[in-house]
Amino acid sequence: MELQQAVLGRRSIRQFLPKPVSEEIIQDLIDKSRWAPSWGNTQPWEILVATGKSLDEFKKKNRAAFLEGQASTTDIPTPKVWPDHNKRRYSKLGKSVLSALEIAREDQQARMDHFARMLSFFDAPAVLIFSIDKSLSLEYAMLDVGLILQTFCLLAHGKGLGTCILAAVITYPEIVREVFSLPETKRLAMGVGLGWPDVDAPVNSFERNRGDLDEFVRWAR
Numbered sequence: 001m002e003l004q005q006a007v008l009g010r011r012s013i014r015q016f017l018p019k020p021v022s023e024e025i026i027q028d029l030i031d032k033s034r035w036a037p038s039w040g041n042t043q044p045w046e047i048l049v050a051t052g053k054s055l056d057e058f059k060k061k062n063r064a065a066f067l068e069g070q071a072s073t074t075d076i077p078t079p080k081v082w083p084d085h086n087k088r089r090y091s092k093l094g095k096s097v098l099s100a101l102e103i104a105r106e107d108q109q110a111r112m113d114h115f116a117r118m119l120s121f122f123d124a125p126a127v128l129i130f131s132i133d134k135s136l137s138l139e140y141a142m143l144d145v146g147l148i149l150q151t152f153c154l155l156a157h158g159k160g161l162g163t164c165i166l167a168a169v170i171t172y173p174e175i176v177r178e179v180f181s182l183p184e185t186k187r188l189a190m191g192v193g194l195g196w197p198d199v200d201a202p203v204n205s206f207e208r209n210r211g212d213l214d215e216f217v218r219w220a221r
């Protein structure tokens with residue numbers, strides 16, 4: 001796939017087909033993604049690939065923790081406030097997702113069901129969890145994780161696969177540590193769901209937008 005087409009065609013996928021992604025494909029995507037740049041070529045990421053029964057257990061526990069109303073305990077600070085224009089974009093996205101799913105604003109139960117689905121990673125057949133060592137500088141390591149994540153998402157898209165970067169994966173790090181025996185010395189940086197996109201699902205095709213260039217570009221000539 002041509003590069004521009006990949007960049008412009010990738011979008012977050014929130015409904016997947018019930019079809020596994022082979023280990024060979026995942027391995028190949030990671031093999032290529034590791035060519036992403038990083039601060040001083042430190043490559044601070046570690047990747048945990050969850051599939052099959054382990055992923056089922058993780059999903060079940062994550063979803064249950066959410067439905068029990070457990071507070072999130074992320075290893076990285078979760079944004080709580082935004083300047084108005086960022087907040088507007090955030091709520092617009094929320095509205096677009098719910099409207100594509102035909103969930104009415106006041107339908108609390110349906111909204112809850114949607115969030116529970118998100119906390120079980122929209123049933124993606126594979127989930128990758130990116131971690132970084134706690135001894136690393138958080139800011140630069142997170143930037144590096146962002147770079148490999150986007151590289152991964154683009155390569156996946158190039159193979160006809162869908163991804164959704166998911167903070168929902170790192171909501172309850174203690175569950176990840178328990179299910180996957182991840183040591184306390186690792187911080188969960190971000191997760192991503194991977195699978196074959198359901199191209200007919202409206203939630204995978206609603207219109208998205210981006211800020212105009214003059215909203216965020218300043219030239220100094």
Ligand SMILES: Cc1cc2nc3c(=O)[nH]c(=O)nc-3n(C[C@H](O)[C@H](O)[C@H](O)COP(=O)(O)O)c2cc1C
Binds near residue numbers: 011014166190208
């Ligand atoms: C760090 C990060 C965390 C995200 N977490 C979630 C999430 O938990 N749930 C979700 O539905 N989408 C999540 N997303 C996807 C964003 O909502 C999505 O990237 C954004 O709306 C732009 O849309 P696009 O990816 O379709 O271009 C996340 C994206 C990023 C970069």
